[in-house]
Amino acid sequence: MRFGVLGPVEVRDGAGVVIAVPAPRQRALLAMLVLDTGRIVGHARLLEGLYGEPPAGAANALQSQVSRLRRTVPGLVVEHHPAGYRLVAGPSEVDATYCAELLAAGRGLEALRLWRGPALADVDAPFADDARQRLEELRISCVIAAGTPGDLRDLLARHPLREDVRAALMRALHREGCQTEALEVFARGRELLADELGVDPSPALAAAHVEILRAQAPHRGVPAQLTSFVGRDEDLRRVAKWLQENRLVTLIGPGGTGKTRLAVEVASREQGEVAFVDLSATTDVARALLDGAGVREAGLLSAGALCVEDRLHAALATRDVLLVVDNCEHVVDDAARVLGAVLAACPGVRVLATSREPLGITGETLSPVSALDDEAAVRLFEDRAQAVKPGFSADREVIVDVCRRLDGIALAIELAAARVRSLPIAEIAARLDDRFRLLSRGSRTAAPRHRTLHAVVEWSWDLLTEAERDLAARFTVFHGSAGLDAAVAITGSDVDTLSSLVDKSLIEVTGDRYRMLDTIRAFCATHAPDLAERHARWFLARAQEAEPHLRAHDQVEWLTRLGADHDNLTAALRWATVHDVGLALELVAALATYYWCRGLRTEAAQRAEAVIRACGETAPPGRAQEYALCLLLAWPIATGDQSGRIGQADALLCALDGPPRYPIMTMMWGMALGAPENDSQTWHHRNRLIGTDSWSRALALVGDGLMARMQGDPIAGRELLRQGAEGFERVGDRWGAALAHHQLGEIALEAGEPALDAIGRAYTLLTELGATEDIAELLVVRARARLVSGDAEGAAADYDEAFEQARRVGSPLVQANCHLGRAELARRNGDLDAARAECDRAWELTPGGWYSPDEMRCHIAFERGRIAKAAGDDAGAREHLLEALRRAVGQRNLLTEAAVRAELAAPAGP
Template sequence: MLGPVLVDGVEVAAPRQRALLAMLVMDAGRIVGHDQLIGGLYPEPPAGAANALQSQVSRLRRTVAGLVLEHHPAGYRLVADPADVDHLRCAELLRAGRAADALALWRGPALADVDAPFAQAARHTLTELLIECAVAGGTTRHLTELLAGHPLREDLRAALMRSLHRDGRQGEALEVFARGRALLAGELGVDPSPALAAAHLEVLAAQAPHRGVPAQLTSFVGRDEDLRRVSTWLRDNRLVTLIGPGGTGKTRLAVEVAHREPGEVAFVDLSATSDVARALLDGVGVREAGLAPAGPLSAEDRLRAALAAREVVLVVDNCEHVVDEAARVLGAVLSTCPGVRVLATSREPLGITGETLSPVTALDDEAATRLFLDRARAVKPGFHAERDLVAEVCRRLDGIALAIELAAARVRALPLAEIAARLDDRFRLLSKGSRTAAPRHRTLHAVVEWSWDLLTGPERDLAARFTVFSGGAGLDAVTAVCESDVDTLVSLVDKSLLELAGDRYRMLDTIRAFCATHAPDLRERHARWFLARAQEAEPHLRAHDQIDWLARLSAEHDNLVAAVTWATGHDVGLALELVAALATYHWCRGLRTEAARQADAVLHACGETPPPGHEQEYTLCLLLAWPIATGDQSARIRQADALLTALDAPPRYPIMTMMWGMALGAPENDSTVWHRRTRLLGDDAWSAALVLVGDGLMARFAGETAVARDLLLRGAAAFTRVGDRWGAALAFNQLGEIALTDGDAANALIHIERARGLLTELGASEDTAEAVNGRAQAKIAAGDLDGARADFVLALSLAERAGALVVRAGAHLGLATLARVTGDHATARAECDRAWELCPVGWYGPDEMRCHIAVQRGLVARDRGDLDEARQHFEDALRRALGQRNRVTETAVRAELAALAVT
C-alpha cells in the first residue's frame, strides 16, 4: 500500500482487482460493506453491481494465492495479520518510537497505481501517516521532499529545520524558516506557530563551541538509525556508552553525534593516556593557571570545579584500557556537575549507575554494501561490481566497518573476486590502512590485537578455546568443552570479544581468526560432546517434543558438521557414531543430500569393512550414502542388506529399518522378504506406526487401494499420537496421491495440506517443496489452473533454496502438465526436458520421476497426434514402472498403451 500495491512483492495486474484489494487492505480485519465496496470501485455503479462485485472478489481470490477473504451478510473481510499489512505495520512502528523503520516501509506515493473513487481519501489518510513518520524520524531528504508538496505544514517545516541544524547546516535551516514565514503571511495572513518559532530559536541559540571534535574526511554511511537513536538517548540520559568490538565504528558514530549537538561539546581521546582526569581537563580547555585557590587541588577537583556550572557534552573516546579509572572519574563528574552529559565509547561497559548502553554491532548487508562501494569509488572512481559479491565480502568481514574500508581500499590494485578469494588470510590482505590513523587502526590485525592485549590470562585462554565452536555455542557447551567458569564468559561478553544473541554465544569470524592462533586443540572433546547431544536428542526426534529437539540440533548444525568433518579425518569410529546419531535429524529436516555426503566420506575413510563394534553405524552410513555412491550402487545396498539380515534384534536407531526398505524398494511378490525387514522393528509405538505406513505403501504399489487407504489412515493417526510429524506427513502425502488417482481432488487437497503444514513445522524445506508440488497437482484436478501455476513456481523457489533437484524436476513436470492441458505443446515438451535434465543419477526418487516424465512426454505426443512417439514414451514408462514394482503406475501406463492400440 505504501507505494504501488504489491502482495509479497508481486503486482496485481488487473486495475479493478488491485483497487478492490487496496480497499479491503485499508480496513484489514474489519468487514467492508457491499455498498462501500461498490461505491469505492465504480464512479457510476453498473447494472447488477452486486454480481459484478462478487465476480471481482472471485477473480481476486484466484489471482492472489493464499488470500483469505471472508464473506459476511454485510460485506467482505480480509483476514490478515497486522504485521503483514505495511500501513498497519508502519503505524505500529511509529507508535513504538521506531519512525525510521516505519519510513523504510515506504516505496513511493501511497496507492501509486490505484485509480478508483475511494483512492483520494485513502491516499490522504496514508499521506498523513507518512508525514507523522517523517516528523518523528525522517532524514533531511525525506522532509525536504514532503515539504515541497505540503509547504504550509508547519510541523514538517520545524522538523526540517531541526534536521538541517543537526547536520550542521544552520544557515539553510534559517532560510527554511524565512521562506515559511513569508509563505504563511502571504497565503494565510498569519505568523509562525509557537512550535515553528521554537525551532527557529533553537537554531539561533546554537552558537556554543565544539572543542576538539575531529573533522571527518569521508562521508558517514550506514548508521543513520544508530545516529538518531544515540542522539535521542543522549538528550534523555546523562551517560550513554557505545560498546562493541574494535573497528565497528564506535568513534565515528560518536563524532557524528557530537557534530549534531547544539550546545558545548568537548571531545577527549583516552587511547594514549592513563591519566583520565588530566586528559579530560585538557579536553574541556582548562589550564592550571588561575584555577588553584590557596591550597593545592587535584586534577579531579579542578575538573569538577570547571564543570560544576557548565552545560556540556563530554565525548570520551576509547575508555576500554582505563575503564576502571574512567568509570571512577566520570562517575564523580556526573554526580557533582548536573549540566554535564557524557557520550563514551568502550569495548566494555563503564558500569556506572544510570549508564545507558548502545551496542554498535555489525553493519547489515545493505549498509555494509553501501559503505564498501562508497570507499571503493573514492580510491577507484567509476568502480562497479556485482552487489551480491560485494555483500558476500562484507558478510565474511562480519560487517565490521574498518575491515570493510580496508578491503575497499584494495580494489585499486586487486579485482573484487581476488579480494574475496584471499579473505581466508584476512589479516595479511588487510594490512595497510590510512597513514594518519592511530597505529591500532591501521591494520585489521592491530585492531584485534589491541582487544587481546587488554584481556586477563583466563579471558585469553577462554577466547582461544572458544574458537573450537562453529556458529557459536550455548552456555552448557562452552562450560563443558572449554572447561570455563561463567564469570570469565560474562567478562568476554562485556569486553565485546563475544556476542550474546538469545541464549547463544558467538564470536565474529575476524576475532575468531586471531584467537585461533593461540588455541589448544579441543576438536576431539568438541566432537564427543556433540555426539552425546545428538544421541540424547535422537529418541526425542520421534516423539511429541520433536520440534523442540530439532530446533536444538539446528542451532548446533555448524558444530555438528565440524565434528563430523574432524572425526572423519581423525577417528572413523567417532565419525560413524556421529553420522548414525544424526541420521534421524537429517531425515526429518530434509537434509538428505548433506547426510549422504557425510556418510560417503566416512565410508571412504573406513574402507570396505566396518570397524569392529561399529557394524550398525557402518550399515546406516551405507543406507544414507548409496544414492550418491560412485561405481556399483547395488553392491552397497547388498552389503547393507547382508549386515542387517545378520542382526538378531532391533537396531539402535529405528530409522535404519525404514531406510532399509527405501533402499531395497518393494519386495517382488515375496512376503518373507517384507517380514525379514519388519522383524527388526521394535515393539514401541513409533515402530508400530511405521509398520502401518509401510504396509499401506506396499498395498498401494500392489494396486490394493482400499486396503492402502485404511492402513495409511491408521498409520497417520498412529504417528500423530506418537508426535512424529514427518511420519504423519508421509502418510498424508500418500493418502493425497491415492485421492488424486481416484479423482477426488477435494480430499487430495485436504490430505496434502495437512502434510505440508506438518513439514513446514519441521523446517524440512525439501519435503515442503514436494508437498507444494502435490498441492499444485490437486489444484489441476480441481480445475484451479492459476492456483496450480502459482504453487509450481513456489515449489521451484523452495526446491532451489534446498538444492532439491528431484523436487525441482517435479515442479517443471507440473508446469509441463499445465502447458499440455492448455494446448501449449512446445512449452510442455520444453518443461519435460528441463525436468529430465534435473534428475540426478542415483538419488532418492529419480527413477520414479523419470517414469512420470516419460508418461507426460507420451501424453504430449499423443495430444499432438504423434502416436508413434507417444507409444515409445509410454513403453519407456512401463519399463520403469515394472522395475519399481509400482502396480499403480503400471496399470495407468498399460491403459494408455491399450488406448493407442485401438486408435
C-alpha cells in the same frame, strides 16, 4: 506523493517529479489542506481563508475548486466530509510536519535544509499571512537548533530584538572559539534592548552571557571528519534520544565497528558545548579530561592547592557540557571512578563514552554498536572504494559477500575497499581467508591500533587477562555459535570468564547463544589448543541424547536445539571423517533422524558418502549398523555400483537379530530396496526388525499403507495410512504424520477426490519442522492437486516455489519433478516443444535423483508418451509408454503400471 509549503507550494509525485499547480486559487486551497494534513478543514474556514468575505455562491465555487484541484494533481486524495474536506497524506509527506519532527528529534540542521525560501512564497490569500507567521516561528527554531553562526547572524539582522536568537548566536560563536565576538553580540543586544524597549536582558540571555564568561577556553572539541558518515541512522536517533534522557551513555562493541565515529556524529549534532577526550594514549584519566575539556588550570580557585580531580570538578561544576570520552577500555577502572565522580559533582555534565566493555557505573545506559547491515555495509564499501578509484562499480552480491565475511565491521570494510585501487574485488574476496595480511594497509594518520585489522583485534587481545585469553582461544573451536553448556564443558572454562569476554566485546550473546565474529575468531585461533576431538565427542553425545526425542512430542524443541548447533555438528563430522572414522560413523547414525526430520536429505547423503569413502568397502569392527545406515543415506548420490551398495546394506541388516539401535534405519532400508514381493524373505525379515514401540508400530502401518497403495488397493492403503498418521500424532512425530498425510493426499488425487486438505495438513506439520526439502516435495504434489482442480495458475506458482526451494537445498529429484510438472502444464496448453524440453531437463536430473530413480524415469517416459500422443505420433507414444510400463513392472508399482496400461489402451486424441 510529497507536499511542500516551506517555500513556494510544491507537489511531487511518487517518482519525485514536480506537478505544477498554476491556478492561484487552487494553489491556496492546496496549501490550506496541506497545513492541516489528515484533519478535516471546515467549509467556513476554507471559504474565509480563500476569500476573506465569501461572495454569493462561494460554497459551490469551493466544490468546483476542489474538483479542479483533483484533476490538476493526479493521485491527490481529498476526501469530502459533511463538515469539510481532508487531504489524505502521511505526516512525513508534508515538509512542514517532517521539519517539526526533525526538530523535536534534535536534528535541527536537517530540519533547516528542508526550507526552500520564504514559506508559502507564491500564495496570495487571506489565510496566508497568519500561516506564514506560524511557519516563520518554525524556521527560527530550526536556525536556532542548527546553531550555524552565519544563519543565526542573518536571522538576528531580521529580528534584532529576539533574545533567543541572540543567545543562540552567542553560543554558536562560543563553540567556534570566537568568545570575544560572542560577548560583543551580547553587549550590542543589551544596548538595543535598553534603547528600544527600556529593559534589561532576559534571564535566558543573561545565562548565556554568564556561561561564556565562566568558560576559560570556549570549547567545542568535536574532531572534524574527512570522510562521509554512512549508515547507522537508527543508532544516531537512539543515542541522541538516550542522551536527552540519561547522563551516561556508553557505546560498546568490538574494535573497528565504528564506535568513535558514531560518537563524533552524535556529538556534532548536539546544540551545546561538547568536549572530546581520547583516552587511548594516556593512563591519567582525570588530567586527560581536564585537558580535553579545554580548561586552563591557572586561576581556577587557587589551583595549586587542589588535586587534578578537584580542579576538574571545579571547572565543570557550573557548565552544561557533553563529554565524549573515547577508548575507555584500557583504563576502564579509572575511567569509571573518575567519570562517576564527575557525574555526581557536576549536574550539568553528560557523558557519551566508547568502550569495548561497560564502565559499570550506576545509571549507565549501554548502546551496543553491532555490525553494519548489508545495505549500510555496501554503501560504506562503495563510498570508500570510489574515493580511491573514481567510477568504481562491482556486482552487488560480490560486495555483500565481502562485507558479510568481514562481519560487517566498518574498519575492515574500509580497509578492504581501499584495496580496490590495486586489486579486483573478486581477488579481494578470494584472499579474505588471510584477511589480516590482505587488510594490512590503513591510513597513516590513523592511530596505530586502527591502521590494520590485525592491530584492531590485537588491541583487544592485549587488554585481556590470561584466563580470558585462554578462553577466547579455546572458544574458536566452535563454528557458528554455542550454548552455555557446550561453551563451558568443551573449553573447560567458567561462566564468569565467559561473561567477562561478552562484556569486553570479544564474544557476542544473542538469546542463549554465544558467538565470536569470524575476524576475532581468526586472530584468536592462532593461540588455540587442539580441542577438535573433545568438541566432536561432546556433540556426538548431544546428538545421541537428542535422537529419541526427535520421535516424540518434544520433537520440535530438540530439532531447534540441534539446528542451533548445525554448524558445530557439521564441523565435528568433518573432523571425525578425516581423523576418526568410527566416531564419524556414530555421528552420522545419531544424526540420521535429525537430517530426515529437517528435510536435509541431500546434505545427509553428502556427509554419509564422505564417511563411506573414508571407511573403505567394509564396516569397521563393531560399527556394522552405523556403516549400513551410512550406505542407505549415501546411496542416492553414490558413484559406481549403486545396487552393490544397497546389497551390502541389505546383507548387514539381514544379519541383525532384532530391531536396530536407530529405528529410522528400518524406514530407510524400505525406501532404498523399494516394495518387496509379498511373503518374500526380505518382507518377513524387514517386519521382524520393526520394533514394538509406538513409533515403530506407526511406521509399520504407514509402510503397509504405502505397499497397499502401490499394489493397487487404495482402500486398504487409505485405512492403514490413516491409522499410521494417528499413531505418529499420538507419539508426537510430526514428520511421520506428515508422511502419512502426504500419501493420503496422493491417494485422494489418484481417485479424483479433493486432496488439498490432506496435503495442507502435511504442509503445516512440515512447516513446523522447517523441513525444506520435504516441503518442496509436497509443493509438487499440491501443484498436481491444484491442476486437477482446474487451478493451472496456482499449480505453476507451486512448481516455481518448489523448484526454488529444491535448488537452494540441492535436491535434484524435486527439481526433476518440477520440470515434469511443467511439462504437463505445457502439454495441456498445447506447447508440445516446451513440454518435451521440460521432460529432457527432468531426465538429466534423474541420475542424481533420490530413492527409486527408476520410478522417476518411469513417470518421465509416461509423460513423453502422452506428449507424443498429443502430437499424433502414435508410434513414438507407444514406444515411450512401453518403456514406462517396463519400469513400473520392475518397481512392482501396480498403481503406476495400471495407469500406464490404461494410457496404452486409450485411443489417440484428436
